[in-house]
Amino acid sequence: MIRKLLFLLAPFFLNAQGYTSYFTGNTTNITTNPEFGVCLMGGATEHDEAMKWLLQKANGGDVFVLRSSGSNGYNNYLYSQLGITVNSVETLVITSVAGATNPYVLDKVANAEMIWFAGGDQWNYVSYFKNNALEDLLNHHINVKNAPIGGTSAGMAILGGKYFNAQNGSVTSSQAMNNPYHPNVTLGYDDFLTVPFLEDVITDTHYDNPDRRGRQSTFIARFKNDFNFEVKGVAANEYVAICIDENGKARVFGEYPAYQEYAFFVQANCSNPNDIETIQSGSPLTWNYGGQALKVYKVPGTMTGDHFFDLSNWQSGSNSGGTWEHWSVNNGVFASVAGTPVDCSLATNNFDISNFQxxxxxxxxxxxxxxxxxxxxxxxxxxxxxxxxxxxxxxxxxxxxxxxxxxxxxxxxxxxxxxxxxxxxx
CATH class of the missing domain: 2.60.40.10 (Immunoglobulins)
Structure with missing residues (x-):
């Protein structure tokens, strides 16, 4: 079979139908056997080694970039600059529900061997992709096809089973901690994407610029208080990537020690009592528990991704390369100190079904x-x-x-x- 190879075709504009396509590579679709993998990036420049890790799992197939703004910035980068062979890269800029559910878009996503969510505004993704045929295809890609998926910034934000949807815009740590029910603290749960190892996780990005530790702590407190959910947090500094394999091993990529680049794995202290002391509308949050309300494993990202956290076992998994911290919020003020590993031996007999299968x-x-x-x-x-x-x-x-x-x-x-x-x- 003769295949026609086209490099960076002119964009295919269908704005009236809610999307624009930018295509690079082989126009003949092929089918490969992709492998499971998830890559979460902190929102600045992509980490090349992490992207190579994810691209390899497409096994030479077709890559699709989904975004709600921007253009073709990923096409050449993913197709030819990383040295990993793929059949094609197509960027679909989707600007409406009509675009998300267009038959062309659905067909392309259905045939993708890898999907990448660009940054932008996660409320656009939630508004355009949720509760329709595109959402179904995305979940099929992840859970039935077991194919690789990832995202950066807003694209990382939507990959947790619990998520900050930014319906009313962003929120700072100060705003969230000083009023946990601030109108910009808008949360979604269990109704969008289902990613293995991230079902009970809320992600956060750009963690060091600005400091978002306080707002993610507040999100976790809200889920605990409002729904009795024991939600965990996974977060990345701007230039950090977290790559999750089929066993839940989350490898952290960055340029440490040249730069202070970390990922964070956050969970409520399982020792009881760990009640939230003050959480109500209009009042500052206090979740202190002697300065140990949250247990956090802080992992430096390296070029080879040799440090990791075990997402399959938050309480006693085999982790490597990180250090433990204790986090707390007292009257709207965040605090972090050196900590100790998770130890649930002091917990009472409150039944924990968070690990049911x-x-x-x-x-x-x-x-x-x-x-x-x-x-x-x-x-x-x-x-x-x-x-x-x-x-x-x-x-x-x-x-x-x-x-x-x-x-x-x-x-x-x-x-x-x-x-x-x-x-x-x-």
């Missing part, structure tokens, strides 16, 4: 829940409608022949403890 996921005709004794499960479709509810025991088989293919939210309730995860049906 739904298997298989994606499912086909049935699934079971491991890690519970006796619980109520509720299954909701993407429109929030209850489609299944029953009491189950550990590893009991739940038949799902009556359910359509798609993404669901499963809620597990044991006593007064509730946790949720995303569940995909083939």
């Amino acid at each position: 739904v298997v298989p996921n994606p499912m086909s005709k049935s699934f079971s829940v491991n890690g519970i004794s006796f619980a109520q499960i509720s299954l909701f479709d993407m429109q929030g409608r209850l489609v299944l509810q029953k009491q189950i025991t550990n590893q009991e088989i739940i038949e799902t022949n009556q359910l359509l293919s798609g993404i669901y939210t499963i809620q597990i309730k044991e006593g007064n403890k509730i946790q949720t995860k995303k569940l995909s049906k083939k």
Whole structure:
């Protein structure tokens, strides 16, 4: 077969239909066998070694860049400048729901071996991509195709199961800590993208410019207070990348020690009591717990990404190269001190179901829940409608022949403890 190779075609303008395409490479689509991988970048210049890591997982296939503003800045970079062979790179600048659901866009995303979200405004991504056919294809790409995906800045912000959607614009650490219910603290959860190891995570970017440790701490406090969610935080300084493999190993890329470039893995201190002392509208946040409200593993990023955090086991995983810190907020003022590793031995017998497993996921005709004794499960479709509810025991088989293919939210309730995860049906 003779394949026509075109380098940086003129942009294909379809603004009336809500998108613009910029194409580089081979116009004949090919199908390869991509490998799972997630790359989160802090928002400044991409880290070349991290991008190579992600590109390799496309196994020579077609790469698609999704963005809501800008143009073709990624095309040559991903196609020819990193030395990783791919069939093509196409940037789709999507400016409306109509563009996101255009048949051309859906076809291209369906055939992608790798997807990259550029920076910009995450509210545009939420507004244009959520609750439609594009969202379904993105989740299929991640959870059924097991293909690589990543993003920077706003593109990283939307990859957590819990997320700051910026509906009313950005918010500073000072604003958030001095009023946890500031109108700009707008949060979403369990209703958009489902990325393995990030279901109960909220991400943050540009972490060092400006300092966003306080606002992410506030986001985590809000989820804990409002929904009883034990949400974790994953964050990156501007020039840092976090690459997550199929086992949940999160390697950190940067230029440390030449620069102070770190990733942060944040969780509430599991020792009880760890109640939030003051969290209410119009008042400064106090989440102190003796200066140890949050346990944080701070990982320097290197050119080879040899330091890492284990996202599959937050409490006792095999981590490398980082140091522990304790974070707290007292009357709207953030504090960080040297800390100690997570130790849940002091925790009371409050049952923790945050580590329950739904298997298989994606499912086909049935699934079971491991890690519970006796619980109520509720299954909701993407429109929030209850489609299944029953009491189950550990590893009991739940038949799902009556359910359509798609993404669901499963809620597990044991006593007064509730946790949720995303569940995909083939």
